Amino acid sequence: MDAMRGSDEERLDALFLAFRDCPTPEPSVNFMPTLWARIESRQRIAFSFRRLAGVFVTAALALSVALGVYLAVPHSNQAYYSQTYIEAAASSNVNTADVVGPVLVDFSDSGR
Amino acid sequence: MLVDFEVIKRAQTGESAAFNEVVLAYRKRVLGTIARSIARPEDVEDVAQEVFLRLYFSLEQLRTPEVFEPWLYRLTVNAAYDYLRKQRRRMEYRMSDLSEQQVIMADAVAGGKIERDVQYHKKIRESVDSLLGAVSEADRILLMLKEVDGLSLKELEKIYKVNENALKVRLFRARQRVLKAFGGAGKAKKPEEAG
Numbered sequence: 001m002d003a004m005r006g007s008d009e010e011r012l013d014a015l016f017l018a019f020r021d022c023p024t025p026e027p028s029v030n031f032m033p034t035l036w037a038r039i040e041s042r043q044r045i046a047f048s049f050r051r052l053a054g055v056f057v058t059a060a061l062a063l064s065v066a067l068g069v070y071l072a073v074p075h076s077n078q079a080y081y082s083q084t085y086i087e088a089a090a091s092s093n094v095n096t097a098d099v100v101g102p103v104l105v106d107f108s109d110s111g112r
Numbered sequence: 113m114l115v116d117f118e119v120i121k122r123a124q125t126g127e128s129a130a131f132n133e134v135v136l137a138y139r140k141r142v143l144g145t146i147a148r149s150i151a152r153p154e155d156v157e158d159v160a161q162e163v164f165l166r167l168y169f170s171l172e173q174l175r176t177p178e179v180f181e182p183w184l185y186r187l188t189v190n191a192a193y194d195y196l197r198k199q200r201r202r203m204e205y206r207m208s209d210l211s212e213q214q215v216i217m218a219d220a221v222a223g224g225k226i227e228r229d230v231q232y233h234k235k236i237r238e239s240v241d242s243l244l245g246a247v248s249e250a251d252r253i254l255l256m257l258k259e260v261d262g263l264s265l266k267e268l269e270k271i272y273k274v275n276e277n278a279l280k281v282r283l284f285r286a287r288q289r290v291l292k293a294f295g296g297a298g299k300a301k302k303p304e305e306a307g
Contacts, residue, residue: 008291008294008295011294012287013259015236015239015240015243015294016259016260018236019237019260020260022147022148022236022237024143024144024147024148024156025143026143027157028157031139031160031161032136034161035135035164035165038161038165039165
């Protein structure tokens with residue numbers, strides 16, 4: 001069994017050795033031009049991507065600044081929010097009966 | 113080193129002429145490693161270009177030119193591995209899947225009986241390719257670097273950044289698997305010999 005294995009080992013080594021001796025493919029004449037074409041193509045893609053990313057960053061920055069300015073500027077309807085609902089309701093209906101305040105009962109007229 | 117450190121430093125700064133010099137110096141070696149790893153001559157050049165493409169875009173990350181060669185080997189190994197993975201051509205080869213002709217070839221190689229010509233080399237490649245189907249893509253490349261390219265464990269350690277003992281274990285297991293497939297092929301051939 002071991003002898004068989006040993007023989008397999010030798011045959012495998014011989015096969016690897018023969019494989020090592022196989023000629024390696026020679027680079028074609030277009031190797032360098034094709035390589036540079038691929039490099040330039042990838043550079044172009046990277047450049048376009050970087051430019052697109054730059055546009056997005058600028059747009060995001062501009063949007064953030066605009067939003068910041070919008071939130072920082074006080075708005076005219078801000079007063080509404082500083083009042084409670086009751087106060088707002090009372091101030092918008094000055095002439096109606098004051099349902100919130102104490103009820104005043106005039107006893108002077110009732111005796112007559 | 114096939115080029116001076118100075119050339120690598122210049123290539124790192126983006127000098128095209130220096131990069132050309134590096135490619136011209138190393139392309140034959142890279143082509144050889146890839147040819148032995150993927151065993152598909154028609155795709156070798158394409159994968160080699162991918163290696164140099166990755167080299168071009170990552171050269172500035174190289175800290176010292178002294179480690180350039182193991183680093184280039186790593187790029188080569190990774191590109192070959194990516195190619196093999198993409199191909200998905202690992203079809204759980206066993207030696208029994210090999211044609212009778214391939215088995216005869218494996219024997220003939222050991223005996224040195226066959227004339228060396230294009231057909232012969234093609235068949236050697238096919239035999240090795242089929243045998244290496246018994247191991248994973250990563251182990252296949254590792255085995256090639258050790259057994260065929262003849263790299264030492266120290267060199268492999270630098271390339272893979274893995275402990276030498278771990279590499280030894282991985283290599284041993286991979287070789288045993290290939291050996292098993294090889295032995296299986298021998299057994300598969302015997303009944304036909306008898307008949």
